[in-house]
Amino acid sequence: MRARLYLLFLVPFTLLCSLCAVTAGFFDVSGRSGHALARFWSLWCLRVASIRLSVSGLDLVPIEGPVIYMGNHQGNFDIHALCRAIPRRFSWIAKEELFRIPLFGGAMRRAGYIPLDRSDGRKALKSMRVAAERIAAGTSVVIFPEGTRTQDGSLLPFKRGAFLLAARAGVPIVPFTINGSREINPRNRLELN
Template identity: 40%
Template sequence: MFYKVMHAVIAPLSRAIWRPIVEGAGNVPLTGPVIVASNHLSFADSMVIPIVAPRQVVFLAKEDYFTGTGLRGAAMRGWFRGLGMIPVDRDDTRAAIASLDIALEILGRGEAFGIYPEGTRSRDGRLYRGRTGVAHLALTSGAPVVPVGLVGTQNLQPVGSRLPRLARVTVRFGEPLHFADRYDGVPLGRARREVTEQVMAAIQALSGQEPAGVYNERSTQA
């Protein structure tokens, strides 16, 4: 219900205000499991993608966003649930494994799951190396991966900003990447790294970012 209201009312209103440029939305399968893998420039990315995607895309979000009190806390919970987000405890040392298990459950239900292979947002605009969680999901579930290139979302909600600003953003959905059965017999570590590199190359082609060549480490302020 939350999502239906958001997509019927809030999404068109947001698009009218921010007027995002959306390219390749038809590349997102309307049914069946799919992994939406994007670069990550801003906290607002997890709001931008669900607003412009042609179907619901489930993202994981910090548990803190769902535990507020009073009217503000209720409003935040309603907003994030409306976007299809699921709370996770990012400070739990087992959170990474638990997040992948949750993602596989979502894909197993035939839904779309959104992931940032870089792990955390880029603070200098470069595209960091992808972590292999996206490959684990693709190879385990057999779901295709739709790469996404976000441009300009760092201006929509800059680091340290509490509220979004008016800024033009571009969202580019690439053609689905299919990996099912392509890595049968290939050592698991090699398969995951090769799949991850292919996904990141597709994201880079869409976003036009300079590759950083290293992993991005999570900031305490992320």
């Protein structure tokens, strides 16, 4: 029942929040409104799915200046978890394919998120330059250095681009781990377990 309710909620609510983010982007080019809408979207996706979030270690995260958040990527709910767990504005570095989804991709762009073309090294390098510029301007970024979600829950090898970005930007890396999201919503599935 919970899974059906979530799916009935997810599509129209995602469209509504995306439309609002695109519209807000015309008035707020900073991306703050778009990111605030992403946090709102995540809050309600977690609530409708009856998922409680438990976060620890926030007291160890620098409160001043930008950082690079890096961690494992278990499933789709990682996005909701991080949108709610990270208390300040940040830019996602996300696979470019997501930016091609009508309306949703526009919302991501308006929020100031950064597309990463994983199939082309030159384009990926350009994305890392954009991320370094955002960091220099004071915005933190979130990246999954594995490059994709895990199939079986094991940690995948980290790509070096995330670490090169950290070295280039000269900001701290804030590591995180996410547990349980793969069990809730595994890779390549919309249904909830």
